Every structure is written in C-alpha cells, then in structure tokens.
Amino acid sequence: MTMTTHTKQQRVAGRWGVAGALAATVALAGCQGFFDVVNPGPLSDEELNVPAAVQGVVTGMSADFSVMFDYIVPVSGMASDEISHGGSYTAEGLWVRGIFRAEDVNGQWANMQRARWVAEHGIERMKGVGGYAFDTNILSARAYLWAGLANRTLGEIACDAIIDGGPKQANSVYFTRAEAHYTEAIRIATAVGGTAGTAVANAAYGGRAAAKAALGKWAEAVSDAQRIPINFVYNAVYSTNSSRENNQFVSETWVRREFTVWGTRWANVFKDPRVPWDTVKTSSGAIQKGQDGKTNYFRQRKYPDLGAEIPLVKGTEMLMIRAEERLRAGDINGAYGHMNTARTFYGLPALTPAASLAQAWTDFKAERGATLWLEGRRWFDLRRWGAETGPMNDTFLTGRATCMPISQNEVDANPNLH
Amino acid sequence: MTVSVRRALHLARVASLFAMASATTTPLFAQGTGTIKGVVKAASTNRPLDEAQIAIVGSLRGARTNAAGEYTIGGVEEGTVQLRVQRLGFAASTRTVTVAANQTLTVDFSLNEAAVSLEAVVVTGTAAQARKKEIGNAMAAISSQELEVAPVQNTQDILGARATGVTVMANSGQPGTGGTIRLRGSNSISQGNNPIIYVDGIRIFSENGPVGLSSRQNSLTLNDVKAADIERIEVVKGAAATTLYGTEASGGVIQIFTKKGATGRPQWSFETSQGYNDLKDIGSPDDPTGYFVKQCRGPNLVDATGAKFVDPTCPASGSWASKGQVQRYSTAVRGGGEALTYALSGNFANEQGVIKPGGYKEGGYRGNFVFSPTKSLLLALSNSYQKNYTRWIPDGNNASGFLLNVGRGPFNNFKGGRGECANITETCVTNAYLLELVPERRGDHFITGLTGTWSPNANITNRLAVGYDYNSNDNSDTYPFGFLNIPRGQIWKQDWNHTKLSLDYTGSLVSTLPLGGLASTFAWGGQMFEDREYYTRVDGLDFAGPGDVTLASAARTSVLGQDRLRVITAGMFLQEMIGWNDRLFVTAGLRVDGNSAFGKNFGLQKYPKISASYVMSDHDWFPKTFVQDFKVRAALGESGKAPGAFDAVRTWDPVAGDDGVPGFTPAQRGNPDLGPERTREVELGFDVGAFDGRLGIEATYFDARTRDALIPVTYSPSEGFTRTQLENVGEIGNKGYEVSINGAFVRNATLEWSGRLNVTRTRSNTYDIGSAPSISTGLSTEIRKGYAVPAYYGTRILNPDKFEAPQLSTTNEFLGLVYPTRLYSLGTSLSYKNLLTLDVLGEYQGGHSLANWIGYQNARRGIFPLCYATETKLRASAAGDAFALNDVTALQRARCAINRAQMSDKYFIEDASFFKLRNVSVTWNLPARWIPGSRSASLMVAGRNLFRKTDYLGSDPEVADARDAGAAIGRRDYYNMPPVRTFLATFRMGF
Secondary structure (H helix, E strand, O other): OOOOOOOHHHHHHHHHHHHHHHHHHHHHHHOHHHHOOOOOOOEEHHHHOOHHHHHHHHHHHHHHHHHHHHHHHHHHHHHOOOOEEOOOOHHHHHHOOOOOOHHHOHHHHHHHHHHHHHHHHHHHHHHOOOOOOHHHOHHHHHHHHHHHHHHHHHHHHEOEEOOOOOOOEEOHHHHHHHHHHHHHHHHHHHHHOHHHHHHHHHHHHHHHHHHHHHOOOHHHHHHHHOOOOOOOEEEEOOOOOOHHHOOHHHHHHHHOOOEEOOOOHHHHOOOOOOOOEEEOEOOOOOEOEOOOOOOEOEEEOOOOOOOOOEEEEEHHHHHHHHHHHHHHOOOHHHHHHHHHHHHHHOOOOOOOOOOOHHHHHHHHHHHHHHHOOOOOOHHHHHHHHHOOOHHHOOOOOOOOOOOEOOOHHHHHHOHHHO | OOHHHHHHHHHHHHHHHHHHHHHOOOOOOOOOEEEEEEEEEEOOOOOEOOOOEEEEOOOOOEEEOOOOOEEEEEEEEOEEEEEEEEOOOEOOEEEEEEEOOOOEEEOOEEEOEOOOOOOOEEOOOOOOOEEHHHOOOOOEEEEHHHHHOOOOOOHHHHHOOOOOOEEEEOEOOOOOOOOEEEEOOOOOOOOOOOOEEEEOOEEEOOOOOOOOOOOOOOOOHHHHOOHHHEEEEEEEOOHHHHHHHOEOOOOOEEEEEEOOOOOEEEEEEEEEEEEEEEOOOOOOOOOOOOOOOOOOOOOOOEOOOOOEEEOOOOOOOOOOOOOEEEEEEEEEEEEEOOOEEEEEEEEEEEEEOOOOOOEEEEEEEEEEEEEEEEOOEEEEEEEEEEEEEEEOOOOOOOOOOHHHHHHOHHHOOOEOOOOOOOOOOOEEEOHHHHHHOEEEEEEEEEEEEEEEEEEEEOOEEEEEEEEEEEEEEEEEEEEOOOOOOOOOOEEEEEEEEEEEEEEEEEEEEEEEOOOOOEEEEEEEEEEEEEEEEEEEEEEEEEEOOOOOOOHHHEEEEEEEEEEEEEEEEEEEEEEEEEEEOOOEEEEEEEEEEEEOOOOOOOOOEEEEEEEEEEEHHHOOOOOOOOEEEEEEEEEEEEEEEOOOOOOOOOEEEEEEEOOOEEEEEEEEOOOOOOOOEEEEEEEEEEEEEEOOOOEEEEEEEEEEEEEEEEEEEOOOHHHOOOOOEEEEEEEEEEEEEEEEEEEEEEEOOOEEEEEEEEEEEEEEEEEEEOEOOEEEEEOOEEEEOOOOOOEEEEOOEOOOOOOOOOOEOOOOEEEEEOOOOEEEEEEEEEEEOOOEEEEEEEEEEEOOEEEEHHHHHHHHOOOOHHHHHHHHHHHHHHOOOOOOOOOOOHHHHHHOOOOHHHOOHHHHEEEOOEEEEEEEEEEEEEOHHHOOOOOEEEEEEEEEOOOEEEOOOOOOOOEOOHHHHOOOOOOEEOOOOOOOEEEEEEEEEEO
C-alpha cells in the first residue's frame, strides 16, 4: 500500500465511488423485482385453483394412490405369507419375518398418508373452485372414491389413525371416513349416471361394503356388496407410459428378483388362475435364485408387466364378503354357495360344503386368500380373524406384527404424538 | 458524419491500436519514457525464476518473468519509480530506480527464499490487492513450483495435503472421477459444502454436476483447469475471510491464477508424461484376492464354507486389474510486447483405468491475453476450453456394478454367460459380460472472462470483470442389445448444462488521512451472478437389434425428469481498511446480498466483517536476531448459503396418472420466510518468519458457527407433503486449529533441503436442530444435538474386543464421524546443485469412519474372506466345540454371524483413518546443451499413492458412492473402486 495525500482528483473519484456504492445499495434494496425469477417445472399452489386444473388434481389422486399401492402389495403380502423375500433389501428382510419397526416404514406410511391427504385436500380445493360444478361432475365422485380407497388402505394396513398431523386415534377412524367418502361418491356418481357414473358408483358401493365389514356392520356390507356384478373390477392404474406409472411390484419381481412365492403357502397351490406363479431356470438348468443369490425364485405371474393394474374392488371380493357374512351367521351352505359362484367364475370346480364350521372357515380363508392374492388385503384379514375367537380365529400372526406402526418420521414430526 | 461512420472509424482506431500493440514491442506511449529490464534469480542457487511478478508500485505497469527469469517493462515514464518483485516461496523485494527517457535500465533481482513473505500481494477475499501483512485472516497459497514436482492425477490432487484445513477425498479410482473438497469441514447440513471457485477472477460453477447412473460418480469442474497452466492457487477457508463473497461463500473460496504472458520473444515449452496406473491396494492385505479383483481364478475363489466358484470369463492374467497406460501432453507459448502479452497453451491426455475398458481422454486449450492500451488501463482476456470423454466401468451401488458383482463372488448377478458355464459343476459366474454396459460422459467446459482495470492515478483502481462459464455433460448408460441381464437393451440419457454469467465490479481508493501515520484503503463493489441449469433425464427400453443406439432406437422411452432452473444472486460491498504506520491494519466491511431463492418475506442479507493485522516485527524494538517477521491477526466475519430455487414456495409437481393423463402431486411444502443460513467465524492466528527466511510458521485458530442453518425438516407425513422442507432452524459449528511449518534445513549452492508440516485439527458440533431429535442425512448418518456434523449412528457393540458374545446397545448410539478431524501432511524436498531434486509428500487423515458396505453385504452372503476363519469357528462352536470361540472377539462374532439375521451394517462402520504416501518424485534438470535449441529441460520420475496404511477393511477409506450420497453429506463405501497407484515419467523442455 502506498500512501499519498489527497488530491482533488482523488477526492472526486472517491466520492463518486462511495456515491456509486450507495446508489447500488439503494437500487438493490428498492428493486426486489430484480430477484423475481420464474422457473418452469413445479406449479404454484394457486395455479391449481381453476376449473381446468380439476382434472389434473383428480388424476393426481389416482397417481398418488397407485404409487403407494404397488409397494403396499408386497409389504402386506410378506406380512401375511402371500409372498416371501429372496432379495437384498434390509427392511424387507425383517418384514417377511413379521418385524415392523417404525424407522423402516417411513416411505410406506408417507405414501399412504399422501394418497389420503391429496384426495381429501383436493376435494376441499375443488369445492372452492369458481366455475366448477362440484355436485354434478364425475370428477368429484372419483375424488371421493380415491379418498375412500386411501382411507381403506390405511385402515387395513396401519395400526393407528393419524389425520393431518393430529393425535393418535383408533384405526377404525379410517374406515368411518372411508364410508363417508364412498357415500358421497355414490351420491354424485349416481346423479351423473351413464357408464362412467355406474363404474364409479359400483366401485364406491364395493368399497363401502368392505369398509362396513371392517366396522362390523355386516348386514349393511352385504346390502352394498350384492349390488356389484361378479365381473366388475375397479383397478389401481399402472402403465409403461412413464416410470412413475410403472407397477413397482412388477419391477421387483420381474426386473429384479426381490420377492418370491417360494416358501409361502401359495407355493403349494397349482393350476389356480387366481394364484399364478412359475419357476425360472438358469442357462445351466438350475432354479434361478432370488436377488440374495440363495433363495429359490418362484415368480408371481399375476402382474406380468410394468403396466399391470392391481384390482381394488372386485365382484368376486363381494362374494367373499357375502360368504363371510353367512359363515358368521353359521350358514355353511349359504357361504359355500357364494364361494362356489366365485369359483365357477374363475373356471374352478365347486367345493363341497364342509361338515364343520371350523373346516368351512378354513376353506373360506383359503378361498378369500386366493381371490384377493397379492391385492394388499390379506394382512388385515389375518389381523381381524386373529382378533376373533371361535372357529374364525386365525393364529398366523401370533408373534408377528399385525399391522404397520406409525412411522418414525410421523412420531418425530407430529407434536400431538410427543 | 453519420453515427455508423463514426462508429466504424472508432472501431478502426481500436483495431489499429490492438494490431500495433501485438505486432511490435515498441511502447504505445513512448514519448518521455524508458525501459526497465532484468533477470530475477534465486539468491541461494542463482537459478532463474519464472512467473515472478514485477510491478511498478502505484501503477498498472508490470511484467512477469519468462522461463529464463527475464522481464521487460517498457513505456515507463522518466523519473523515480519503485519496483516490486514477488514470487511465492520468496521474500518480496522492492527497489527504487530512476528511469531516463529513451534509456534501458537493467535491474536484476536476487530473491531470498522465505517461508513467510508478508509483503506478498494477494487478492482473494481482500476486495482490492493487499499485501499479506495487511490481511487479518489466514490464506494458503500453492505455487507452480509445488505442482511441477507433484505427479497429480488431476487438479484436485494439488490441493490435498498442500495446505492446512483442506480435505480432499478421491471418492473413486476411476479416471475422470471428481473428488470431495472441504475447507475447514462442513458448515452446512443441506446446501453443500463445496468451496466456490474463481479462475483468474471469474467465478465458475463449483457444485456437483450430474452423477452417472452406472458409474455412480461425477466429475469436478476444478479438474478442467490443467495443472500445467496454473501459476498459483489461493485458498481462503472460513467465513471470516470470505465475507465479501457473500451468500454461497461459507464453504470457502479457491482462486486459481493461470499463467500469463511475459514480455519478450515467444518462449515455448513442451511437456509429456508417460506412465501407468496400477491397482495396488483394494481391501485388506489379509485378503490376497482383493475382493476377487486381483485374483479371479485359482484356489482362493471359495466362499466361507469352502465351496468353489469359477469365472471362465476371467482374463488370462488371472486378474481383472491390469496396468492402465497414462499419456499426457501439453505445450505452451508465452511472450508479447510491452502493450500486449499472451500465453497460449494446449493439452491432451489419454488415461486408461486399471479395469478395461475404463478410461479418460481430454484435450483443451487456454489463451490468456493482457493488453495495456494506455498506462492507466489494463484489459485481460482469459479463455479456456476443455473437452473430455470418460468411459467409466459400471461401479458402486448398482446391480451391474463391477466391484459389486466381482466382489460378491458366487452371489453376483451375471451367471450362465453365453455357454461358458456348460459342463462346469461349481457355481459359475461370468462377470466379463457386465463390462458390456457402457457408461459414458462427454463433457465440455468453456470459461471466458474479460477484465478491465482502470487506474486513473496511483491511488484509485477500478476493476470490472465479465465472465461466462459453460459446463455441459452428455451422459449415457447403454445396455446394448443382447446384454446378459437385459437382453433387449436399455439406454439412460442425462443431458445437463449449467451456465454462470457473472458481472463483478470492484473499486478502491488509497489515501492518507490527516492524522499521524494513518492511511486508508476504501473499497467498494458489486457482483451479479445468473445461474441457469438445464437437466433432462430420459430412459429408453428395448432395441430392435444390435448396433450403436440412440434414444430413438428404443421401442419405449420415458422422460424421467427435466429441470430448467434460473437463480440470480446479486450483492454489493463496502470495505474500509485503516493502516497505522504500515504495521497495524484494521479492516471493516459489509456485504449486502439478494437472491431469487430467498422467501417472499425475506429481504436483503447483510454480512459484516472486521479484522486486524499487527506486524509487530516492524517495530524497532522488536528483537530480530532469530525472528524477522512476526504478525498477529484476528478476523471476524460472516458469509452464507442460499436455499435452492424452489425451496421457499409451495409447489406441486406435474406427473402422469391413469395411463398417461396429466396430474399433480405435492412437491414442496414451501416457506415464505426462508432465507440463507449464516456462518459467522472468528479466526485468530500469527505468522512467523525466522532464521532469515529458513523457518516459517503460520498458526490459526478458528471457530465458525452457522446460525439459521438450513435444515431439512420433516413435517408430519399425514399433512400430505412427503418431502422435507428447508427451515432456518439449526445451529452448527466447527472449530479447530491449523499449523503450517516450513523449514529450510540446508540451503547453499550445492544442497537445498527443506521440509513442511501441515497440521489441521477440527471439531464439529451441533448446537440446535429444532424440535426433531435427529435429522437423517442418509447412509446411516444423522445430525444430533451435541454431536459432530454428520456422524454415523446405530446399534453399537459394547464389548468389541472381548472374547465373548457381543453385547449390543439397546438404543442407536454414536458410531463415528463421517469426515476427518485430523489432517497431517509431511513433505520434504532435497535438491543437489539444482540438478537433482527429490520430493516426497505423505498425508494422514484420521478421526473419522466409513460405512463399509462391501464387508457387510459380503458377510451377509458368506463371501467376506476376512470372516472365513471366524465363520469356521462359529460353526464348530455350533457343532459343540466348547473352545472354538476362545480367540474370537465379540466384534468378529457380530460381523461374521452364521445367523445372518443377527448381522447389521452398523457393525461395519469402521475407523477410516489412513496414511498415504501421496507422491515421491525425482527430477533431473538436464543440461540445456544436451538438447540443441532448448532453453531448459528436465526429466521427472514419480509415483503417486505408493503406500497405504489403514485398518479399514472396505475398498479404500477415501471412496464414496456419489449417487448414494446425492445432495446429502453422508458417505458410504458401496463397492466403489479404490484410488490407484500411478507411476509417471515426465519430460519438460523449454525453447
């Protein structure tokens, strides 16, 4: 640094420098718009509050449900002996042994809750969209249907209910909410009518039947169930259109070999169209091993491609509800009647009604299990049967987790749980 | 006269001026002026010094020495001027000379080596040029001399072990891989800790580029600046020093200065390196197979039960690893007239990895021009372009990864092959087929900067720089048609480019104050940066047949994502430095910043700084018998890190559902109050130069605290948004000390022997993370209050070394730190008559751990060779042998458990401390007469990573899977190839 005395020129230049700096400060402080940058990609929340966005909002509900459900299927399946684990994932190795830790279920819990929140929050948004005829648009009925199905999934999988960061409640809260949503879906879909209205209404009736059964309202469940044609199916949609739309369960059983039918009770079930699986041989002729390199890989064939859809409500499921209602009433023949109707639908020979209620329950559990195989439902079946006494009691889950705990992230982040 | 005609005439005048300047050495402003020329040499050895900077104090006039140590400054106004010459590693020298009109004055300099030079001029973090004695913070500088004796693989290697507080981790041994650089540890949990990088005053992109899907690694833009072009590197490490850089500077600043032209006739230089890469260390020395990479055939290919497996596709050598040839070439020419100097260089390199066909090619050029159209104006134009191609091998956490498959022995994913396994009864693996996967990266990096410096008089300087940095990566991962595990093939494409446009103005005014002995340097300035990033990911599946493919060859394609981001940061600063009798300096400054990513409710950010430097040795009373230079310093300052482009607003992502119908899903919860995190650092230290420049000590204590730390907060998932939301809720800190000791033990015309020791100790702590008990940072790492940032947690074995059953903690406990807390480097250089020079540099990094997932995943499968003996004993014990486990520790029993369900990856979080012999080189300066026409020539034989000492059992303690880590700061070794050993012979020639 060289020091000299001030000259006039320096003082002028110095003043200009300071003035320039101050001017720049003022300009920066006063022109906040300078930093206003519009980036493409994500949409702001306000942009969804227009009628043209409603279709996307409802599609989003369906999409988020599908993203959630294709991994609930193997999770529930491993917990309930529908499928086993032959891969390298750590948490799955615990789940297949019936061990569910809060820290391992953050992803599944979050996806289930997002599917519920997106649907319920979307319904409230749609009600406030100016120019959108909420009560007469099939999109509103579909939104309620997704809200009902998301609540049903939570009710069947989760141990406890948490709504929007609220306190812990009994998991029956999910079924209660589901029933209300289905009822609204039925109301609007019926008003809309036509093919689309009928399909949504049937799905909502079917969903409500299951929700009512879960709540113990069997007579009402049957009332809804008997409305559904035997060939009716309402699916969670998957597609090869984009990777997010892929059926991830297929990716884990066809692209990878993470899950295997080997070692489950269903590995002893052959030539049943409801329980399709096969074996894969290596080039040397040996049975292909799973991703862990040691477990036999028996490949599920129910969902053979990345766009395979997963049933959510089926006419044959309704027959199982009706059969179970009959068994609970002690009507063995009535129950077998419904079961055999379903078997005939699948091209299977009829079963001879059992002589005892105990055997009838055993047969029924196998029939319901096969009918709903790999549809994410059996864990809850085993859970509710395990809670019963008498011939319907089931012991498979004894010593194993009966449901998914509240995730560690929810426990940590929800002040109502502290 | 029309405007267009006037403009044409003006352009013609400018063009003629430029032509005249570049075509002749005649001064542009020759009336009443003279010329100064001379030679700069080292005092002890009398060898000429290139890259020495000679400046006429108080003006923009100056020159640089060429390779012969010569310099020329023309157009010097007649009269008395002060000449100052400086070069890293030498004491600056100032001499007053009188120039006569139309005369040439010869002024030679003989510079003394100096471990500490307080007169040296630095620029990084100082607003205007400042002498080292004036600044209150530590600054590391690395000279080209150090680079010449270092057989570095890439530029990041230059930084490692050569400056205190700098951690460089290689991440992978694959050529072309970028490493991780940390300056004084991690000051941010979520916003990255990469230092920002300037090249010749132009800021370039310094964050992480896209990570290859199959290579699991990325590149580092720093490595595109080639070592042969670098004159020196300045590193400022903490917020106290980087305040004037504002938002984004809390990770520190690295500034690279490339070589400029020197006045005189063109001087050419040529350099070539030939050698090879070699795989020496992978895993533990107790496993001779090196995870079956070094041995892929023979009796050692067995699992824990002794069952054999074979790989008929193993190369004939019996090892997957082979020597990978390394070729590097560079050439440069420097010269110029008094008004225009130039430095042009070109480079080409072709480097094979140790696993074929992995390799790396690059080529590029640099052109630096400095133009002085008037004595008060200096224009500098710097351009560089580097093109590179990386052919990775698939690696890391990847089902087709090389080490994952080879290392897992019989449990790999490539079995059966194409008939090779017929009639083989053992488990038959065919790993050669995974190498048919082609992960590639094509990179282009262009940097241009125009800097104008106008100094109307000796005390006022204005500098305006316009810069543009263009980075492009074209990544693809191609599974060709017929690939063993994906027969119809697949292609992943990543097209990414990032541009950074910068405008940077700084002004300074030097003046005396009307008070005794006081002087002022006032600086002001402003910067604007516009970042744009375009990133598209597309996946294509199912090719119709073999051949080179494009996305259009795929029967099905899907767009995995596209980002188009724009972020603007702008700020300005004021700084005042008051000097007292040229020995006490107090500096105060303020930086004000805005950023487009700040929340709507968030205004401009202000970052203050204050520092002081006191050169006590400049007092007459200071005893200078032993210590000639002694400076104490203190600095306090702040800098920050901005959140990401979308973090402040509530957003929804467009997605598809219902088979291709557009829809929306929750993206970001949003926070309108979001602002940058602010790191405040206090730094205290002293610099000592003793024994006539033979000993230099620089010691610094630092304590950095990041407040309003941007922490990814998990909200209740039941509220719909599943992603974390950044909130300004945390407080983390980093403190420690750095000591650098340079000593010249012997210094005479025959022998020079010097040594250097760098010691860095850091201690990280978390003071607050909001209401959450911990924050996951991925890969078994968390942030917890009271612990370092970040650390590994999990079930701990309480009795690891006892010969008994493992006792496990019932809660998740602290298991180890992710980043080193102790960095030691020791180097020495021995030179005989300036003919032969031996240079050795070793580095120790310690105090940290690494998650060894190779060990864990292999042990789970019974294919971890280090567990074989233990497993045998465990089986014997299970069979009833009561004494089988007498010499088996609890840690061994847990890691090698026969019941795999009892295993945990947490038992494999291992001490990752290591020592590596970074480089050993011998340089022979050949007599110029041996090569007719040459000016100088040298031959260097060197080795890198020649020796490794570590207890870590995974691939290597430096590696990490970059794709695993993502943007987080966790690290994990998941079958990543280790850094390699390199031998190089380098020939340099000047003519």
